[in-house]
Amino acid sequence: MPVQITPPAGPANATLELENxxxxxxxxxxxxxxxxxVILAHNYQVPEVQDVAHxxxxxxxxxRQAAEAGGDVIAFCGVHFMAETASILCPEKTVLLPDL
Structure with a gap:
Protein backbone atom coordinates (compact mmCIF):
# COMPACT_ATOMS: atom_id res chain seq x y z
CA MET A 1 0.00 0.00 0.00
CA PRO A 2 1.54 3.35 -1.00
CA VAL A 3 2.45 5.78 1.74
CA GLN A 4 1.82 9.49 1.18
CA ILE A 5 4.40 11.73 2.83
CA THR A 6 3.73 15.44 2.90
CA PRO A 7 6.80 17.55 2.14
CA PRO A 8 7.76 20.27 4.59
CA ALA A 9 5.88 23.53 4.20
CA GLY A 10 7.74 26.25 2.40
CA PRO A 11 7.40 28.67 -0.46
CA ALA A 12 6.66 26.92 -3.73
CA ASN A 13 9.25 29.03 -5.52
CA ALA A 14 12.01 28.69 -2.89
CA THR A 15 15.52 28.57 -4.28
CA LEU A 16 18.36 26.49 -2.98
CA GLU A 17 21.35 28.58 -2.01
CA LEU A 18 24.77 27.07 -2.75
CA GLU A 19 26.04 27.72 0.76
CA ASN A 20 23.16 25.64 2.21
CA VAL A 38 19.30 3.53 2.10
CA ILE A 39 19.28 6.21 -0.61
CA LEU A 40 19.66 4.96 -4.19
CA ALA A 41 20.05 7.46 -7.05
CA HIS A 42 19.98 6.83 -10.78
CA ASN A 43 22.97 8.20 -12.65
CA TYR A 44 20.80 10.77 -14.45
CA GLN A 45 19.91 12.53 -11.19
CA VAL A 46 21.46 15.92 -10.50
CA PRO A 47 24.86 15.89 -8.76
CA GLU A 48 23.40 17.13 -5.46
CA VAL A 49 21.13 14.06 -5.28
CA GLN A 50 23.92 11.70 -6.36
CA ASP A 51 26.25 13.17 -3.72
CA VAL A 52 23.87 12.36 -0.88
CA ALA A 53 22.99 8.86 -2.14
CA HIS A 54 24.51 5.75 -0.65
CA ARG A 64 20.84 -5.23 -7.30
CA GLN A 65 21.84 -2.72 -4.61
CA ALA A 66 18.24 -2.57 -3.40
CA ALA A 67 18.18 -6.35 -2.98
CA GLU A 68 21.51 -6.36 -1.08
CA ALA A 69 21.11 -3.16 0.94
CA GLY A 70 20.62 -3.24 4.67
CA GLY A 71 17.97 -1.16 6.36
CA ASP A 72 14.21 -1.24 6.34
CA VAL A 73 13.61 1.65 3.95
CA ILE A 74 14.80 2.34 0.41
CA ALA A 75 14.55 5.89 -0.93
CA PHE A 76 14.77 5.36 -4.69
CA CYS A 77 15.67 8.52 -6.60
CA GLY A 78 14.72 7.38 -10.08
CA VAL A 79 11.62 6.59 -12.10
CA HIS A 80 8.54 4.62 -11.03
CA PHE A 81 9.45 1.30 -12.63
CA MET A 82 12.76 1.24 -10.76
CA ALA A 83 11.06 1.74 -7.41
CA GLU A 84 8.46 -0.89 -8.35
CA THR A 85 11.26 -3.34 -9.18
CA ALA A 86 12.90 -2.65 -5.82
CA SER A 87 9.57 -3.25 -4.11
CA ILE A 88 9.19 -6.61 -5.85
CA LEU A 89 12.76 -7.66 -5.04
CA CYS A 90 12.46 -6.49 -1.42
CA PRO A 91 8.86 -7.01 -0.29
CA GLU A 92 9.90 -6.74 3.37
CA LYS A 93 11.21 -3.18 2.87
CA THR A 94 9.39 0.11 2.48
CA VAL A 95 10.28 1.69 -0.87
CA LEU A 96 9.88 5.44 -1.21
CA LEU A 97 9.95 7.35 -4.49
CA PRO A 98 10.73 11.01 -3.76
CA ASP A 99 9.15 13.62 -6.00
CA LEU A 100 12.25 15.48 -7.14
Whole structure:
Protein backbone atom coordinates (compact mmCIF):
# COMPACT_ATOMS: atom_id res chain seq x y z
CA MET A 1 0.00 0.00 0.00
CA PRO A 2 1.54 3.35 -1.00
CA VAL A 3 2.45 5.78 1.74
CA GLN A 4 1.82 9.49 1.18
CA ILE A 5 4.40 11.73 2.83
CA THR A 6 3.73 15.44 2.90
CA PRO A 7 6.80 17.55 2.14
CA PRO A 8 7.76 20.27 4.59
CA ALA A 9 5.88 23.53 4.20
CA GLY A 10 7.74 26.25 2.40
CA PRO A 11 7.40 28.67 -0.46
CA ALA A 12 6.66 26.92 -3.73
CA ASN A 13 9.25 29.03 -5.52
CA ALA A 14 12.01 28.69 -2.89
CA THR A 15 15.52 28.57 -4.28
CA LEU A 16 18.36 26.49 -2.98
CA GLU A 17 21.35 28.58 -2.01
CA LEU A 18 24.77 27.07 -2.75
CA GLU A 19 26.04 27.72 0.76
CA ASN A 20 23.16 25.64 2.21
CA UNK A 21 23.87 22.47 0.21
CA UNK A 22 26.53 20.92 2.50
CA UNK A 23 24.30 21.31 5.58
CA UNK A 24 21.31 19.86 3.73
CA UNK A 25 23.37 16.86 2.60
CA UNK A 26 24.42 16.19 6.19
CA UNK A 27 20.82 16.49 7.35
CA UNK A 28 19.55 14.07 4.69
CA UNK A 29 22.24 11.50 5.54
CA UNK A 30 21.52 11.85 9.29
CA UNK A 31 17.78 11.36 8.72
CA UNK A 32 18.46 8.31 6.54
CA UNK A 33 20.61 6.80 9.28
CA UNK A 34 18.02 7.54 11.99
CA UNK A 35 15.28 5.89 9.95
CA UNK A 36 17.26 2.92 8.67
CA UNK A 37 17.05 4.11 5.08
CA VAL A 38 19.30 3.53 2.10
CA ILE A 39 19.28 6.21 -0.61
CA LEU A 40 19.66 4.96 -4.19
CA ALA A 41 20.05 7.46 -7.05
CA HIS A 42 19.98 6.83 -10.78
CA ASN A 43 22.97 8.20 -12.65
CA TYR A 44 20.80 10.77 -14.45
CA GLN A 45 19.91 12.53 -11.19
CA VAL A 46 21.46 15.92 -10.50
CA PRO A 47 24.86 15.89 -8.76
CA GLU A 48 23.40 17.13 -5.46
CA VAL A 49 21.13 14.06 -5.28
CA GLN A 50 23.92 11.70 -6.36
CA ASP A 51 26.25 13.17 -3.72
CA VAL A 52 23.87 12.36 -0.88
CA ALA A 53 22.99 8.86 -2.14
CA HIS A 54 24.51 5.75 -0.65
CA UNK A 55 24.62 4.17 -4.12
CA UNK A 56 24.52 5.66 -7.63
CA UNK A 57 24.12 3.59 -10.77
CA UNK A 58 21.98 2.46 -13.67
CA UNK A 59 18.63 0.68 -13.36
CA UNK A 60 20.05 -2.82 -13.14
CA UNK A 61 22.81 -1.89 -10.71
CA UNK A 62 20.41 -0.07 -8.41
CA UNK A 63 17.98 -3.00 -8.43
CA ARG A 64 20.84 -5.23 -7.30
CA GLN A 65 21.84 -2.72 -4.61
CA ALA A 66 18.24 -2.57 -3.40
CA ALA A 67 18.18 -6.35 -2.98
CA GLU A 68 21.51 -6.36 -1.08
CA ALA A 69 21.11 -3.16 0.94
CA GLY A 70 20.62 -3.24 4.67
CA GLY A 71 17.97 -1.16 6.36
CA ASP A 72 14.21 -1.24 6.34
CA VAL A 73 13.61 1.65 3.95
CA ILE A 74 14.80 2.34 0.41
CA ALA A 75 14.55 5.89 -0.93
CA PHE A 76 14.77 5.36 -4.69
CA CYS A 77 15.67 8.52 -6.60
CA GLY A 78 14.72 7.38 -10.08
CA VAL A 79 11.62 6.59 -12.10
CA HIS A 80 8.54 4.62 -11.03
CA PHE A 81 9.45 1.30 -12.63
CA MET A 82 12.76 1.24 -10.76
CA ALA A 83 11.06 1.74 -7.41
CA GLU A 84 8.46 -0.89 -8.35
CA THR A 85 11.26 -3.34 -9.18
CA ALA A 86 12.90 -2.65 -5.82
CA SER A 87 9.57 -3.25 -4.11
CA ILE A 88 9.19 -6.61 -5.85
CA LEU A 89 12.76 -7.66 -5.04
CA CYS A 90 12.46 -6.49 -1.42
CA PRO A 91 8.86 -7.01 -0.29
CA GLU A 92 9.90 -6.74 3.37
CA LYS A 93 11.21 -3.18 2.87
CA THR A 94 9.39 0.11 2.48
CA VAL A 95 10.28 1.69 -0.87
CA LEU A 96 9.88 5.44 -1.21
CA LEU A 97 9.95 7.35 -4.49
CA PRO A 98 10.73 11.01 -3.76
CA ASP A 99 9.15 13.62 -6.00
CA LEU A 100 12.25 15.48 -7.14
Missing amino acids: IPALKREVRALAEQRGA YVGDSLGLS
